[in-house]
Amino acid sequence: MARIPDAFIDDLLARTDIVEVINARVPLKRQGKEYSARCPFHDERSASFTVSPTKQFYHCFGCGAHGTAISFLMNYDRLEFLDAVDELARRAGMEIPRDNPQQRAPQSDSAPMYDALDAAARFFRRQLAASESARAYLDRRDVDAAVREQFAIGYAPDGFSALKDALGTDPRRVALLEKVGLLSKNDRGHSYDKFRDRIVFPIHDRRGRVIAFGGRVLGPEDSPKYLNSPETPLFHKGRELYGLWQVRQANQRIERLVVVEGYMDVVALFQHGVPQAVATLGTATTPDHAELLFRNAPDVYFCFDGDAAGRRAAEKAMASVLPRMRDGRQAFFLFLPDGEDPDTIVRNEGAAGFEARLQDATPLSTFFFDATGEGINLSTLDGKARLAERARPLLAQIPDGAFGDLMRQRLTELTGVGAAAAPPAPPPRPMRGGRGAPAPKRSLVRHAIALLLQKPALALELQPPYPFVALRQPGIDLLTEIIAVVSMRPDINSGMLLAHFDERAEAPALRKLASQTLPGDEASWREELLDAIHQLDLQVLRQRLEELQELQRNRTIDDAGKQELRTLYATLASR
Missing domain, CATH: 3.40.1360.10 (Dna Topoisomerase Vi A Subunit; Chain: A, domain 2)
Structure with missing residues (x-):
């Protein structure tokens, strides 16, 4: 599949007003700087669904739904990614480029195919109106006129060239009809209608366009009972659902x-x-x-x-x-x-x-x-072991969550495998002075990431090299990646940045951070970010100091290390 360049997606989202897109489908109410509504993705009584025009994303505090204008169309209009991009691109008057030159086909390449399939669907419907036997078949099956219209059901007449004669017999037209699966070829290379004397069911894509057909015989003695269009540039049966x-x-x-x-x-x-x-x-x-x-x-x-x-x-x-x-x-x-x-x-x-x-x-x-345990005697240890062996690889495919946990728990109940009690947790170490544990310090890394999610352009204030990348701390790699993404895509906004991590394990935590409202304004956020990065850079120096001190205690430090240690002492003392 052709890949749409990130730069185009960024430009498309920058030209798209997410409030306008969502408000056309879900009425929004203004609340301060943001808009709110009852969430369209789950039942709720109070409005927990918010849309941010500055961050250009939506977020539901109830069910966690979150994303950009693209993901909203995918989830609300139930479009595929490419269809959602195409919808927004048409609204913005933009043409979609492709990274793969071989698949950089202009829209006009597919338009004749859709036109030919639509013409065929109209032809089949006219033939149904003219065929008493086809209508009688649908009458016997209790399919009324409204449902026939709803599904655009038609009839392919008997004979080898009814459709071909109706839609055109010149070589280019015949080639197009063959391409979309409406004609077949015999051993001598002659084209003929694929669907003959069958009730015809148009197959629609997720945008309502006809992409293929299915045909059913009228008589029980005829075969095959069902006949489908072959795979074509528009139709892949493993990806489509009739109806x-x-x-x-x-x-x-x-x-x-x-x-x-x-x-x-x-x-x-x-x-x-x-x-x-x-x-x-x-x-x-x-x-x-x-x-x-x-x-x-x-x-x-x-x-x-x-x-x-x-x-x-x-x-x-x-x-x-x-x-x-x-x-x-x-x-x-x-x-x-x-x-x-x-x-x-x-x-x-x-x-x-x-x-x-x-x-x-x-x-x-x-x-x-029931399926994995078929033929297994669970009253024996061998049977329990066999069930565990069959089930475990399948259960490993279930995403993390309550359902997966309960399925694994059920396997343990049936087999005893994995039921060993966990070792008791060690008792908490007493704190000096008996005052309990101190309050945890605010994570500088987390705060820096939160600031960048509010205003990604703040990352452009940071100049390489970035000493903090050497820190051995959770979140440093993520912070580094965010800065790198913004450096390569300087016009990126909060919604686009979150979309970059959509399929990653960090996505839920990032969405939660991004949905927070931080105090202050852009100027104060800039100062906070620079200060956080400065503190992280200092932690790199202390991290290196500890490494050198350990070498000194072990008497394995060399002369260069001793000189570096003296320099670090002086540097940290001056700061």
Whole structure:
């Protein structure tokens, strides 16, 4: 994938008013220098969501949601990173560059492909209106006109060139239709329609554009039952979910997603009042699918057949989900009776019946130990050891948090592995004078980082060399990196700086520091930063002094060391 240069992102965010972007979606109220609202990412009664026009980031003190205008669009509009950047770039009248020259394709390269797919979708819908047999099929499946319109369902007529003849037969047009997967070639190199005599389901991307199609046969004797577009420059089945666009349009807030296997399952659930259904496109649940699911909803229900194939599919889904099970996310598995699918169940039992089945779905935690413990006798030590051996590598993929801790605790309960008691903590060392421990000193490193997060440009006041980088203290490497980032990107603001550390372990602590309101103004912050750096530089001298004193005590110091020691004594005495 082409990478967008950091300089462009900085320029884009500098030209974007985050207050304007968020206020268009979540009404904001002015509170002093900042704006506030009830958080759009979790339920709350009081406003804990703040937007800072000076720092150019948003932060929720309730759920911890935080980021720039880009991340807001990704989380609120549920866009991919590139789509969010494209949205802001269009608003700012900017053209997106690429670091990879081979992928620096102009927008016009993809526009004809989208146009061709849209034209095909319109053609298929006209053919549905003209085909009595296709409409009768949808009538038998209880798909009404509103749902047909909602999903833009169409019909591909029988014959080898109906679509080709309608959209153009000149060589360039044919090549374009082949590129987007609408035409196939026979052994003699002749092109023909890929979809023939099938109900056609357009597949939309997260911006509502048609990127591919799925086709279903009308008669049960025909095969294959389902046919999908091939992989194209616009369509990668392992990254897309059928129906996600419709779910986003039908739900102001998506509390859950129900993952099913077929197009008609999705359509039937919508038809009968369950508008949170999506389908993988003829493939197992991939890590990209799992990330997309949880980006759109905190709870995900996987709906599979109850046979061996369904269990295998569920285990593959579980493997993709585990590394994404951060706290607040839940996954469930619903296994259907033999011969049933979501379509038949919701038509026979209605939305209430299907909802009842979802309520009884198996939680991920239960399914995990059922699946990993299959065939194992836990009454024996060998069986317990085997379960621990199977489960541990999978549990190691779960992100740090309460869910991972509880899963490991459950493994210990089942096997006894890891249950050894921790050694008792040593008693606290008594303090001289019996007055207890002194109050901890303020961390100079932490304060310097907090100041730079408030006003990154302050780092430009610091001139190399930076003696403090030699300090062996927590946070020194982070402070050094922040100064280096600002030096390379002098126009960076607080939001951009935090975005630089988004995927890092330090991100939560940095967000907490950045959300604080420090007393004083920019002039006083400058003096505080210079003083903190000066104190850290002095600590480097004391650190070196201690090293030389240790050499002196061990009688391993040389003449150069002795001279350096005398110089350090004099330097520190003068300061």
